[in-house]
Amino acid sequence: MSPAGMSPTGMSPTGTNPASTGPAIELSGVNKSFGPAKIINGVDLTVPAGERHAIIGPNGAGKSTLFHLISGRFAPTSGTIRLEGRDITGWRPAAINRAGLARSFQVTNIFPKLSVWENVRCAVLRAMGHGPSFWRGVEGLPGVAERTEEILSRIRLGHRASVAAGLLAYADQRALEIGIAIASDAKVILLDEPMAGMSHSESEHATQLIREVTTGRTLLMVEHDMAVVFGLADRISVLVYGRIIATDTPARIRENRAVQEAYLGVATGEEAA
Template sequence: MSAPAIELAGVTKSFGATRIINGVDLAVAPGERHAIIGPNGAGKSTLFNLISGRLSPSDGTIRLDGEDITGQPPSRIVARGLARSFQVTNIFPKLSVWENVRCAVLRAMGYRPSFWRSVERLPGVAERTAQILERIRLGHRAATPAGMLAYADQRALEIGITIAGDAGVILLDEPMAGMSHSESAHALALIRDVTRGRTLLMVEHDMAVVFGLADRISVLVYGRIIATDTPDRIRENRAVQEAYLGTVAA
């Protein structure tokens, strides 16, 4: 049996005397789409920052594909096959859509800044960039400055940047934040497509998206996971209803 793609054991995180993450155990299977939900202030983004290396846990262990990554820097974790997006759109607004994705491709392919090589001649870069733009349905906007895109297209571009390294594990932090219903539907189809065959761990407040996409859901309340189960069972879980879902569960 293969190791979990992501595994947390007894993970805690304190800031001074305040404990934000309180003994989290979590296992996400390879190829699973897993959502973390919970009220504001539950610690969801802190948990993402711990997994991706932006923060180090106060205690506990984090493993990626069976390898201990506890406290490792983000660059090393990315090299091991994990990529993430953020709540706030994280793009280069003055660069074109093409240039944004190409920057991510260059890094993923191991190229570093050089005054002696033309980026246009680097083998495989243009092809990979074009493939990603078509995958995120922005090929027709390749020359557009990223800052001129509609908000939903900027989020799609960030997803393209996230998958540029062909990581096996993707973390998406509130990918639907600020979107209309129609934009969310488009983004949902995009996420379902680009994460096919990958492991997805997602934080999201849009319950229609969560219940429509996730194979399993974990509910985080006050830094503790109070339930992990299939969407149907989470919907029916009385403790979850009382702690978070409320009328949504009905």
């Protein structure tokens, strides 16, 4: 389903992008059910442009499902999803990506047999509008090599450019995936548990990398590492049983009694006594 007068690619009938207005991401009354199971239950969420926003919650709260809805992998049962003012409800993932949103997944999603360079170059080629071609090579395409080198430098993998991606350490594979996500020049980045499986030192390195590459972009992140969340996010939303029970600054979320009881595991009242 696409907005009235719009194609599923996010372009107007004349082939031009409409002007974007409003927040970077806006969810209004979003629900998602799988048969009788209601996973997302009336979520309202607004993420201003340029904000780093984290979604936290216990296992099974619906965090990944919410990401799938925003990025187009699932269509909501009801409700509206907007990206920079455009109604993208029900759009396909490729169309949403072309409209300016990129995401990573819980499980690393790279081409393990291709080199680090080739992985990033594939993303750059797509972002620059170069599709498959049997009649010309990619080496001479203007700007591709330069853009690939720039991204590898930003994610600090320039020295591993010729290495097969599957041979990288886990933390470097996650960095590569972030590089692939930003190759499209997307203004909105979704990262699903980017620190999963990392050591403390690897998480610190990845946090700094995310802070650097998302400067000037909007970041929406699902993460279980509370040190990362409270150190990186401008605001935090807490999702419990498919509902957002609180959205606020990290300091206020930490002090919120409902959050303490539902997620952070802090006893209150008589239980504390």
